[in-house]
Amino acid sequence: MIRTVFIDGAAGTTGLEIAERLAGRNEFSLVALPDAERKDAARRAEALNGADFVILCLPDAAAIEAVTMVTNPAVRIIDASTAHRVAPGWTYGFPELGAAQRDAIERSKRVSNPGCYPTGFLALVAPLVAAGIVARDARLSVNAVSGYSGGGKELIARFEADEDIGFRSYGLNLAHKHVPEMTHGAGLVHPPLFAPAVVPVYRGMLVEVPLSFDAQTADAAFDALAAHFDGSPLVSVSRAGDESELLLRKSDEATDRMELMLYASPDGTQIRLVARLDNLGKGASGACVQNLNIMAGLPETAGLRI
């Protein structure tokens, strides 16, 4: 059976990478609008209602509008934007949250793809909250750096036009659009304090959650993460070896995998949890294709870069 897929926003950063991952897959047939028609409402409505699967790679407002344009009840939607991540009636597209989440994605007609930073944060924190190692009412901080492709075409153009930028801290109003899904997805009472930044690499990100405990907790935290992701084809968990630094390199290749690392103080009371992922891989396009595979009843990692 061949399923048709329409990517709305196919000319954007995320859309192009999804198309690359679907190229050559004989289970899917991509529906594309010619460049002159890709923002034409009538042509989009036709494509949105004629496909088995629609993937929205649009700014939030356009994604909300696109959903209202879908009137065919058979169409199944994956939204890569932030618009529906905590919205009722939508399934959060993070299968690694647990078996029930994967099953829900498989059945769902409306799947919201997680944000890139929340993908790292939730992988590190949700299993620890579930295990009772991090209290639901803990006040957490998240420090993160992303490659500039995380900001789409506009930020890519800015970083490529101004090679003088060495580091860009942002989210300084402490109201970043990813905070609600971080809070909700981890089951936290208080929103985490989120400090994101962009560095001059195209892709890749580090998401760090520092934690401090009264007693040795590093072993229990590592065991909980290792048990949660045991057997995961995309997420690995490791404990620090002898490394003294963690680098994002301009030459890092695209990947749909995510690595979780735990670094501990000698007495195990302080830990730095770090997720390393590709914002365009597990942080966006790779995750979209993973969700599409699950929804279509296909092997979860088909077409992914692993």
Ligand SMILES: NC(=O)C1=CN([C@@H]2O[C@H](COP(=O)(O)OP(=O)(O)OC[C@H]3O[C@@H](n4cnc5c(N)ncnc54)[C@H](OP(=O)(O)O)[C@@H]3O)[C@@H](O)[C@H]2O)C=CC1
């Ligand atoms: N980049 C990343 O790492 C991640 C992105 N996302 C999310 O994915 C979505 C897409 O992001 P990204 O690909 O980076 O963004 P881009 O800016 O690279 O691409 C967005 C695309 O949408 C097109 N577009 C905008 N408005 C409309 C419209 N009304 N109708 C049809 N097309 C439209 C744009 O057209 P034009 O080319 O003419 O500008 C552009 O091609 C966003 O919601 C983003 O937040 C999520 C996770 C990570």
Ligand SMILES: CC(=O)N[C@@H](CCC(=O)OP(=O)(O)O)C(=O)O
């Ligand atoms: C570097 C950069 O600008 N990143 C984007 C988030 C990218 C992303 O994940 O987009 P979604 O919000 O759709 O998830 C930002 O912080 O707004």
